[in-house]
Amino acid sequence: MSTPNPNEPGYNRVDPDAPVVAPPRSSTALVWILLLVALVSLGLWWYSRQTSVVPPPAPAATETPVIADDTASAPAVRADRPAAVKPQAKPKPTPAVTRDPSPLASNQQPKYPGQALRSGVEGSVSVRIEVDATGTPTDVKVVERSGERSRDLDRAVLDAARKWRFEPAMKNGKAVAGAVILPVEFKSE
Template identity: 30%
Template structure:
């Protein structure tokens, strides 16, 4: 019995020793530093630029031969048209007799024109007058300011002289160039008395042109 127990104890010790030895190896391997990983450098790719292939020179094209000028063809003359024959007159069956000649008519005597009657003479009109006897028409006053400024000129008035000799209307036909002289002429003539115009001895209304001069005496 004791020898069997001893054998089992020896086997057990052997197994424990193997386990301890394996554990020791494992611990020893774990304490060593891990080896550094190897760095693999990728290969460098270097490109080389090759010159483009030179194309062989192409042969020059041969010039085309110039076309020869073709001779111009002259136009052929057109044939002249033949004249058409004139149509023949149909033969007359009967001869045409000439018409009888009539004697010329007797000449017509022209009647003498009666002498034209003279147109009645237009009735004469005697124009009015501002200088007849018995009239006392005063000349226009020369404005003092016009004298100082030496204003001179002629005023032409168009006056309606009525049948009774009074002045009905006054219009300025031509100015003297100065308003003061024009107004002075109108104011004076407005009070004038005229001998009226006469038509066949009868007084009538009449438009009459009257010039009035303004002149300074040069002394």
């Protein structure tokens, strides 16, 4: 017996003695139908389980009244009238408090520097104060000036602001670090 050669005539010839084999049948349609039936039955089971929770029927008026124990201080409850059940109130969520730091009323105002007062220097100095979660200033900077520029006024505000105390900033009801810009005016009277 020799190996078949595709170049020989009759290479693709069908052997009449070979058994006939049918092509494999596709069973995907049957699998899809079974899967669909399983899903529908699972859905029906789930739905019947959800709707099967029925509250117990109210007691009939012909039942005998329930008598409380003599030692109990609660009044007797009659079975022909269901006891009124108060729905439990849901606790109200506390509003989330969010605010910037604010200076305490007891803070000392900066003293008008004597040299600036004698010179008649007036103006306003705004400072940015970084405040930690305990209400203590951590950083103080001059951010704006109006009127005459005076280092004496700036220094007086910075020194006073470093000693101030604050109500800390709040975020969602918790104390956090924050910043505030406060103006301080100097006017000679």
